[in-house]
Amino acid sequence: xxxxxxxxxxxLADPIRRDMVARLAxxxxxxxELAEPYAVTVQAVSKHLKVLEDAGLVSRGKQAQxxxxxxxxxxxxxxxxxxxxxxxEAEQRYQRLDAVLAEMAVEGPEQAKTRIAKTRIxxxxx
Amino acid sequence: xxxxxxxxxxISADQALPAVHITREFNAPVEAVFRAHVEQDxxxxxxxxxxxxxxxxxWDASTGGAYGYVHSQGDEEYRFFGSFHEVRPxxxxxxxxxxxxxxxxxxLETLTFEDLGGGRTRIRSTSMFETKDARDMxxxxxxxxxxxxxxxxxDDLLAEA
Numbered sequence: 001x002x003x004x005x006x007x008x009x010x011x012l013a014d015p016i017r018r019d020m021v022a023r024l025a026x027x028x029x030x031x032x033e034l035a036e037p038y039a040v041t042v043q044a045v046s047k048h049l050k051v052l053e054d055a056g057l058v059s060r061g062k063q064a065q066x067x068x069x070x071x072x073x074x075x076x077x078x079x080x081x082x083x084x085x086x087x088x089e090a091e092q093r094y095q096r097l098d099a100v101l102a103e104m105a106v107e108g109p110e111q112a113k114t115r116i117a118k119t120r121i122x123x124x125x126x
Numbered sequence: 127x128x129x130x131x132x133x134x135x136x137i138s139a140d141q142a143l144p145a146v147h148i149t150r151e152f153n154a155p156v157e158a159v160f161r162a163h164v165e166q167d168x169x170x171x172x173x174x175x176x177x178x179x180x181x182x183x184x185w186d187a188s189t190g191g192a193y194g195y196v197h198s199q200g201d202e203e204y205r206f207f208g209s210f211h212e213v214r215p216x217x218x219x220x221x222x223x224x225x226x227x228x229x230x231x232x233x234l235e236t237l238t239f240e241d242l243g244g245g246r247t248r249i250r251s252t253s254m255f256e257t258k259d260a261r262d263m264x265x266x267x268x269x270x271x272x273x274x275x276x277x278x279x280x281d282d283l284l285a286e287a
Contacts, residue, residue, distance in 0.1 A: 006259050013141045082265045091135035094150045096172035101154035
């Protein structure tokens with residue numbers, strides 16, 4: 001699982017691949033359709049697709065000719081959730097800091113000074 | 127997003143480097159936000175995850191200083207330690223961070239404090255990991271806890287409404 005996450009992250013490290021994923025989020029597309037906006041060969045686009053496929057981000061259709069590229073939304077969600085989870089954790093931590101800062105504001109500068117003197121923090125006490 | 131008064135945490139995993147960037151604004155002057163990062167009794171109030179007890183074993187938030195703390199829940203303990211490379215009052219804190227569960231792994235955290243005027247402050251933090259794998263593992267760890275806490279927070283919000 002961790003290995004897959006690494007592959008997902010490195011697959012998305014490339015701006016063209018990120019752009020391709022963004023376009024596939026709207027709907028399936030063929031390799032030729034995907035290649036259109038870029039000044040690169042279809043072959044190069046196929047290589048990018050291979051990286052996305054190996055990371056489990058996209059899959060190819062079975063129809064022999066078109067073989068449309070499909071975004072595996074589930075895998076993409078997984079990564080977004082990981083980052084979102086991390087963000088939520090940070091946000092919760094900072095909401096607790098909000099509360100501490102609100103207490104400090106109520107406490108007033110006089111008591112704050114006493115506390116600073118007590119704990120002798122660097123830069124304030126020296 | 128330029129006139130927002132709701133300070134939400136933004137986070138991004140760097141595409142090119144093994145780094146995580148976090149930005150957050152606070153409705154408090156820069157001196158207060160800085161103090162809340164260096165004074166042990168203030169830090170203990172907010173740094174630990176909800177539901178876990180935070181015990182500070184060592185705390186010297188000054189240039190060349192060090193820290194160590196434990197998050198515990200029942201019999202389970204999660205220990206963290208590191209050094210304060212630089213503590214520059216109201217401007218910047220640079221420190222190392224190691225979770226004892228992964229003793230060979232260390233990240234470097236740079237935190238900057240920006241006075242936005244009007245008693246508001248923005249902090250930006252960058253955690254630089256040794257490898258992208260280490261970064262991704264950090265992002266993926268504790269998924270369950272995060273989800274549970276997320277729902278708890280939602281419960282709180284709904285209770286208020």
